[in-house]
Amino acid sequence: MSGEISMIGSVILALFLAGYLGQQYLPPPKPKVIGLDLGTTFCSVGVFQAGTGEVEVIADKVGRKSIPSAVSFTPTAVLAGHEAVDLADSNPQNTIYDAKRFIGKIFEPEDLVQESARYPFKVINNNGSAEFSISTNHTFTVSPEFIGSRLLLKLRKMAEQHLGVPIQKAVISVPAEFDERQRNYTVRAANIAGLEILRVINEPTAAAMAYGLHKVDVFNVLVVDLGGGTLDVSLLNKQGGMFLTRAMAGNNKLGGQDFSQRLFQYTTERIRQEFGVSPTLKEDIHRLRQAVEAAKLNLTLQPSVIIKVPLHLNTNERSKTPEGAAPASVLFQAKITRELFEELNEDLFKKILAPVETVLAEGHLQKEDVDEIVLVGGSTRIPRIRRLITEYFGKEPNTSVDPDLAVVTGVAIQAGIMGGSWPLQVSAIEIPNRHLRKTNFS
8 A cells, every 4th residue: 555655656746847847948838818908099918928927018020019009991901000090190080099988888879979079080870889980992880899809900910920829819808897798899809800708807907916916915906097098096905816896987088198189289389489380281290299299208207308390381481482392391399398298287187186086985995095006007107197196195106017018917917827827826806896887087
């Protein structure tokens, strides 16, 4: 009997030794499950690397780790991501963005009219569902989930090219306030892109996982998610590895795009004052918007930046140029300081605190009861916004994770768990809150 036990022990030891040696000397298996963050403004794909236990957010060919959530239709192609954004000014009626705002949602007719008024493309009502009208060499409609599918397909192809293996399975994140229909239509978008969704995870929970909060002893977690177009504030209660979204509030019309627009309006007025006219050519406007966006990003790290933009303006002098001659360009140049940028946007920045106060009130908490403040979304990099949050709570938020990539990092960890990758991770378990309602500000 003792000989049999000894033999069994030897076999088990040999298996452990083989596993250890394989882990040390054999290449780790390629990830087969990807994590997807289909954001309103940007989207990303990540994988959990077996062996190292690290998350890799996959970049495109030029190193960008996220792509704009935009799809543009031309007579010969359907373009997604950066290629679509490049056509936004020259092909505005057929370049669709912010589709996530419409996916799976049922609208009252007047609400859809109001929501669609802010976009250059045409949104039509199909029995309460939004569809987008496209006119290239013929006119047709596409659904929000089809737009999402083109973005997810691009992310899938990026992952396949990087990993060198076909991908059919994924985990995807959604806003915590998404109802069952919106979640199902998000999954449908992934299915159209040829992906099987193994799990849908809430964005705040994914962000908390990225910060490792599913493995540490915290109870009240506040997630401030400020992206390009929306603000979402979520209060999570955590016990063990279980997360309950206790309260939500936000502003569906506040984000980085609004901060850029304030700076764009300022520079346009400066051009009018200096040259007598505002830019009207699509190429000039596109170039100025790009310069403004770059300035906003650089002001996060630098106290001031110089904007230099060549423009072709229709001034009286230019109208006298010989017919057929190309008008000479002018160079607009301006110094933009961080103080100026903060002054232009101070009222918008302060709007961030309203939903923070609301979730604390609905969660019956004081500021001091919040254990961790987690920042998500690229706009939370703005120094003034971080100062506002720090001053409000009397302590600094957790900034240990890239806020642009926090959600996709958490989703990739969950994808690794679903794929059984080694080293094994502790999964976050979400407790459904059927009575949860999101308070919206504007």
